[in-house]
Amino acid sequence: MGVPKKKTTRARKGARRSHHHVKSGAYVKCDNCGELKIPHSVCxxxxxxxxxxxxxxxEL
Structure with a gap:
């Protein structure tokens, strides 16, 4: 069974996980009212x- 010889540094671990971040969602303006909404969905x-x-x- 393989066992690591040396400790993985924070920099190497961070570089490996660099693409694991959460991306922000896409928003577009509504054609009718101008509010931000998710594309291809009802405002x-x-x-x-x-x-x-x-x-x-x-209306509340």
Whole structure:
């Protein structure tokens, strides 16, 4: 069974894990109201998708 001969340094460990970070999500402006929303989804602020209302949004 293989056993490491030397301790892995923080720099080497960090370099190996450099691509493990969490990426920020993509956001676009809504065509109708201008709020930020996730692409290819209904706007939570106004209920529009591709310039067409698909969800009725209730006002609080």
């Amino acid at each position: 939570s602020a106004c209920g529009y998708y591709k310039k067409e209302q698909v969800v009725e949004v209730s």
